Amino acid sequence: RVFCKKGCDSDGDTWEECMGECDEICYKDPVFKDRQWSAYIDRSPGAASYSEECFHACIAGCGYKFDIPPEKVNQIHPNRPSKPPPVTKPTPIESRPTPDSTKLITSDIPSTSA
Numbered sequence: 080r081v082f083c084k085k086g087c088d089s090d091g092d093t094w095e096e097c098m099g100e101c102d103e104i105c106y107k108d109p110v111f112k113d114r115q116w117s118a119y120i121d122r123s124p125g126a127a128s129y130s131e132e133c134f135h136a137c138i139a140g141c142g143y144k145f146d147i148p149p150e151k152v153n154q155i156h157p158n159r160p161s162k163p164p165p166v167t168k169p170t171p172i173e174s175r176p177t178p179d180s181t182k183l184i185t186s187d188i189p190s191t192s193a
Contacts, residue, residue: 089137094145101137102158105130131157 091097134157142152 089141089144091141094141094147097141097144098138098155101134101141104137105133106157 089097089100091100138152138155141147142149
């Protein structure tokens, strides 16, 4: 809802400018030129899925602002490549002791009580 409102309230005077502002609002970019690390202090959503949700909500707001038909709004996609899903490594299987290896050797235990 917040990002849709940002699209409605954008400073862009045209549909294209509004879409460009959605791109700036929703994706992390370096804050300082030539300093890639500064993208971490950008206030945009961090996760790729959040950025895409933000973009679509913002575009919906722009569409509302400029009376763009919903069919056309739904065809708009970010001009950024989507990140591939993270590669998950298989978890190693723990080796658990077998029931035979956990048996107590009774010869090691004294048979008398204290």
